[in-house]
Amino acid sequence: MSQVLKRTKYCNLLVQGLSQEGEDISAVERIFVKALNREEIRFAWYKEKNGSKHFQLRPLDLTEEELLELLKDGVNKGVFTSDFRKKLKEIL
Numbered sequence: 001m002s003q004v005l006k007r008t009k010y011c012n013l014l015v016q017g018l019s020q021e022g023e024d025i026s027a028v029e030r031i032f033v034k035a036l037n038r039e040e041i042r043f044a045w046y047k048e049k050n051g052s053k054h055f056q057l058r059p060l061d062l063t064e065e066e067l068l069e070l071l072k073d074g075v076n077k078g079v080f081t082s083d084f085r086k087k088l089k090e091i092l
Helices: 064-076 082-091
Strands: 011-021 024-033 038-049 052-055
Touching: 011 064, 024 064
Parallel strands: none
Antiparallel strands: 011 024, 024 038, 038 052
């Protein structure tokens, strides 16, 4: 497993791609879910308050342009495996 960015009771945050508009932060994350003993991809929404990110318990809504920007950062930061990127490229 790679270096852990943050640990919670639910999961370990392994890698995170981000995009920010004002205080709203969109994230695509590779997490390790402890109860299931597996890695998953999570799309998340945070609010920045007093210099720190606060997880929001709401769905992440983005325009297509914002989604592309978020996915680009996720790819650049290694959120997605090379196998996943290859399969996605075949779909496109």
